[in-house]
Amino acid sequence: MYSFLKHKNKKDNLNIAKPKTFRKYLLRTLVFGKYNIFFWFIIKIFYNFLSKLILKKFLQSLYNDCKVIAGPFKGIRYVEPISAGSSLIPKLLGTYEAEIIPTINSLKKNKYYKIINIGAAEGYYAIGFSLIFPDTNIVAYEINKETKELLDKMIKFNKKESQITTSENLCYEDFNKISSELRLLIFSDCEGYEHELFNNDIIKKFINSDLILEMHTNNFDKTTLEKNFEKSHYIERINSDKHMINISQYSDLIINLKDYINIYAENRSEYHYFIILRSKNHN
Structure with missing residues (x-):
């Protein structure tokens, strides 16, 4: 559940949901906050690593068969x-x-x-x-x-x-x-x-x-x-x-x-x- 606090913003005047728990607050900050570029950079590195791992496994299977x-x-x-x-x-x-x-x-x-x-x-x-x-x-x-x-x-x-x-x-x-x-x-x-x-x-x-x-x-x-x-x-x-x-x-x-x-x-x-x-x- 969220408690809603209305914040006036001169640029976009958006309604922002403020999470009650620290875990939710941290997740929201990483994904949408000022650290989001770093967060998505880490996600991209992980995705590329995972893709190469899957590709290696696939090619190995192809060669084995x-x-x-x-x-x-x-x-x-x-x-x-x-x-x-x-x-x-x-x-x-x-x-x-x-x-x-x-x-x-x-x-x-x-x-x-x-x-x-x-x-x-x-x-x-x-x-x-x-x-x-x-x-x-x-x-x-x-x-x-x-x-x-x-x-x-x-x-x-x-x-x-x-x-x-x-x-x-x-x-x-x-x-x-x-x-x-x-x-x-x-x-x-x-x-x-x-x-x-x-x-x-x-x-x-x-x-x-x-x-x-x-x-x-x-x-x-x-x-x-x-x-x-x-x-x-x-x-x-x-x-x-x-x-x-x-x-x-x-x-x-x-x-x-x-x-x-x-x-x-x-x-x-x-x-x-x-x-x-x-x-x-x-x-």
Whole structure:
């Protein structure tokens, strides 16, 4: 209970409630009185400390589980907390290269004879696509010997040996053997080799196929590769600043939004983008 004393104030003429107990008086003085700046400064320090503590605990839990917790590839299990050539945390969060997630979701309804992953790294996309297309065989190319060993471990750990085959060879010779009648899904991240690989002869092999290519350039000019695909495919360019993360997927995580945004951030080059190539024969 409070006893009310009316105080005249020339500035605001407010009615102020005077607490009866010292504890209430002290609390009111700290929160609203002349020491309130110091009080809220202490609260801010405590809040930041608590946020970092929660973040540390969350990341530790993420590493311990080593499992993708959201996104189209939810459920991928990592044999160890290692990601080849890219950040692990965005992959475990399911936000890795999030700008192409809508594209991946839009492909789920399609039927493909085979899926080919060029530059498969530890298998995030190869294994991820195996979850979306459980009845489709997948070939994963990875030329780095150590990375391919990790890729094979990941495939075995996720029990996908019967669906995913791997190769340490360059894919060019295999592509020459592909029938142009087949409808394939190609996902490529080959660090610039795409400009050499997808020449006019190879493009003819994929007139019925859909492709997602990560582009490695030093500008945003239209590449020869894109020009060569124009006759047979609808082309969409997706820049890295186009994505939106669906925060609702993470509503049950005890972590604030600022910390979340910091940990899903990825190191991208200035000219990083994808091109989505959809066959005009099927779209």
